[in-house]
Amino acid sequence: MTFSVSCECGKNHAVSAGSAGSRFQCECNLTVNVPSLAQLRDMAGIVPIEAPLEFEIPELLESGTIPKSECADCGRTPAELVHFVADCEQLHTKSSGGFSWGMFLITGGQLFLWQDEVVEFHGRDTMIPTPVCLCSQCHRNLNSLRPQAIADQFGRILIIGGLLSLLVIHWSIAVTIFATGVAAKLYASKTAERFQKQLRLIIESEPMYRKIFRMYPDAIILVER
Ligand SMILES: [Zn+2]
Ligand SMILES: [Zn+2]
Structure with a gap:
């Protein structure tokens, strides 16, 4: 037009x-x-x-109106474009909550921490691109907060290992292995939470993106590879 x-x-x-x-x-x-x-x-x-955000934001991105060219974290230049995507579908999810020992044992603790996120998906996928500019320093800082998937896997292995070894080794050792696994999984989920918080802080420096979280409070930010 x-x-x-x-x-x-x-x-x-x-x-x-x-x-x-x-x-x-x-x-x-x-x-x-x-x-x-x-x-x-x-x-x-x-x-x-009010155009739906999933249309309005890509339009603004295409016209170059957003994002601003300074670093979204410290405001310095030069900064380069870093791609993020807001996954908003969580709004349409329905959690079937409650702690379930059955689920816990079957999945080797996998669903223990995420029990509230065992969800049914409703409606459509709403993925909104939220690129921002970051200076190399802030980009490095952000990457250093990136959660290590290894901690989560390590935790899972220890939980399963602890449970299985209950039958063959002394219970106190098995319980220690198990507890270490739970701790590793807790650590992994805390790191992921902290990373998500930092991502959100950065993304919200762009007022247009702030609207996403107002509309989808549970949106999570994905880092594009
Ligand atoms: Zn003229
Ligand atoms: Zn910066």
């Missing part, structure tokens, strides 16, 4: 939504600033119906 922007000299120019926020030179040599997409829409008298 095209909008109309007028130069101070009085000439009207047709601009596309994609040029929102940019500038160009009129034939009269004056520089014409193209307003933001929201302002263009406003000027054209388009009633600002």
Whole structure:
């Protein structure tokens, strides 16, 4: 869709939504600033119906309106684009909660910590891209918080190992192995939580992305590889 922007000299120019926020030179040599997409829409008298975020955000990304080019964490430049995706489908999930020893034993503790997240999926997948710019320092800091899948796997192996070895070795050793496994899994889930919190802090520096969490409070941020 095209909008109309007028130069101070009085000439009207047709601009596309994609040029929102940019500038160009009129034939009269004056520089014409193209307003933001929201302002263009406003000027054209388009009633600002709240476009669903999963459409609005990609549109803003495509037009280059977001994300800002400074580091989303410290504000420094240069910063480069890092890809994240907000997985919002958690809104449509229904947890069947409660701790279940049956599940715990069958899955070797796998569903122990995640019991509340044993979910039925409802509705559609809502994945919203949320790229931000990060300077190399902040990007490195973020990566260092990245949870290690190994701790989780290690914990699972120890839990299963502890349970199985109950039959063959002294119970106190088996229980120690088991407890170490539970601790490792707890550690893994705490690290994952901390990483998620930090990701969210960074993503929320962009006001547009903040809307995602207002609409989908349980959205989780995925790091694109
Ligand atoms: Zn002009
Ligand atoms: Zn930074």
